[in-house]
Amino acid sequence: MKRVYNFSAGPSVLPEVVLKRAAEEMFDYQGCGQSVMEMSHRSKVFEGIITGAESLLREIMNIPDNYKVLFLQGGASTQFAAIPLNLGNKNRKADYVLTGQWATKAYKEAARYLDANVVASSKDKTFSYIPKLDPDTFTKDADYFYICMNNTIYGTVYHDIPDTGDVPLVADISSCILSTPIDVSKFGILYAGAQKNMAPAGLVVAIIREDLIGNAMDICPTMLNFQTHADNGSMFNTPPCWTIYIAKLVLEWIKNDIGGLENMQKINEKKASILYNFLDSSNMFKGTVVPEDRSLMNVPFVTGNADLDAKFVKEATAHDFVNIKGHRTVGGMRASIYNAMPVEGVEKLVAFMKEFEAANS
Numbered sequence: 001m002k003r004v005y006n007f008s009a010g011p012s013v014l015p016e017v018v019l020k021r022a023a024e025e026m027f028d029y030q031g032c033g034q035s036v037m038e039m040s041h042r043s044k045v046f047e048g049i050i051t052g053a054e055s056l057l058r059e060i061m062n063i064p065d066n067y068k069v070l071f072l073q074g075g076a077s078t079q080f081a082a083i084p085l086n087l088g089n090k091n092r093k094a095d096y097v098l099t100g101q102w103a104t105k106a107y108k109e110a111a112r113y114l115d116a117n118v119v120a121s122s123k124d125k126t127f128s129y130i131p132k133l134d135p136d137t138f139t140k141d142a143d144y145f146y147i148c149m150n151n152t153i154y155g156t157v158y159h160d161i162p163d164t165g166d167v168p169l170v171a172d173i174s175s176c177i178l179s180t181p182i183d184v185s186k187f188g189i190l191y192a193g194a195q196k197n198m199a200p201a202g203l204v205v206a207i208i209r210e211d212l213i214g215n216a217m218d219i220c221p222t223m224l225n226f227q228t229h230a231d232n233g234s235m236f237n238t239p240p241c242w243t244i245y246i247a248k249l250v251l252e253w254i255k256n257d258i259g260g261l262e263n264m265q266k267i268n269e270k271k272a273s274i275l276y277n278f279l280d281s282s283n284m285f286k287g288t289v290v291p292e293d294r295s296l297m298n299v300p301f302v303t304g305n306a307d308l309d310a311k312f313v314k315e316a317t318a319h320d321f322v323n324i325k326g327h328r329t330v331g332g333m334r335a336s337i338y339n340a341m342p343v344e345g346v347e348k349l350v351a352f353m354k355e356f357e358a359a360n361s
């Protein structure tokens with residue numbers, strides 16, 4: 001059986017031990033004679049899976065007791081509407097920082113329901129940096145302040161969390177959840193689509209401070225109201241059972257095989273530094289992001305020559321480094337090196353880039 005090195009931005013690589021375990025348990029989950037794909041979400045067996053996934057997430061991320069963990073559907077994109085509909089019912093105002101496509105989509109969706117204010121943007125330089133924020137420009141009576149923590153397409157990340165005082169900070173952490181420790185208590189809401197760093201597509205995990213639940217706008221659909229899911233243990237309707245099960249296996253891998261998020265961060269820093277160090281020393285390849293805002297998870301880079309970029313992508317693919325073409329708005333290449341990408345995958349990619357550089361310069 002062949003496995004490639006998959007640098008996809010999402011859905012993305014999963015740990016091999018998780019895939020093997022899922023394969024072993026496919027026909028008969030722990031002696032119950034059924035697959036997790038087949039069983040009732042109301043069964044005792046599935047209850048063990050969903051409560052197990054939640055308690056592992058709480059333990060690994062050190063989530064305080066006054067936060068609810070919700071397992072939702074509709075992708076991260078559905079939260080772009082759910083957040084203003086749930087949080088914007090007081091003053092109908094929110095602040096947004098535009099650091100890329102996902103933040104901009106969230107802002108545009110929010111603007112349909114409330115007065116959405118752009119505090120800062122890095123669009124002037126193709127989102128290649130995180131704008132410096134001045135708290136004096138923040139809306140004092142905003143219902144929330146919104147950021148996209150790790151910008152999957154552009155490869156930037158906030159190294160400092162903005163201080164928004166009493167205004168709840170909401171962060172999309174789709175492409176960096178579980179990659180480093182994070183102080184949950186600094187946020188009103190953290191949420192993530194699972195398909196980048198946690199599980200297959202189909203699941204969104206939302207971590208919500210309890211006082212932010214229960215004040216949705218009247219027009220908020222029942223299924224988007226956080227209260228609906230908080231009151232029903234994420235089982236108001238059928239949850240994405242299989243994806244929650246894989247998320248539980250991934251969380252077990254982080255806890256037992258990796259040893260928690262401090263260790264996960266060390267491994268991720270090691271992988272990223274191998275790639276960034278090479279980009280900084282290469283005469284052919286260059287990172288597109290300012291060094292101080294570089295992401296540990298998504299690394300865009302270019303040669304500066306579109307034909308050479310295309311040749312690199314083609315040859316890399318032939319050598320089993322797949323899904324490495326950059327997003328069309330940045331061009332070039334992007335290596336997404338999520339938790340499940342082994343160090344060896346990055347080392348081999350860099351070795352291949354060196355060979356390519358030598359052969360083409």
Ligand SMILES: *Cc1c(COP(=O)(O)O)cnc(C)c1O
Nearest residue numbers: 075076077102152172174175193
């Ligand atoms: C992928 C991604 C999204 C969109 O996720 P969907 O689940 O496809 O809606 C939103 N935000 C970020 C940061 C992403 O990386």
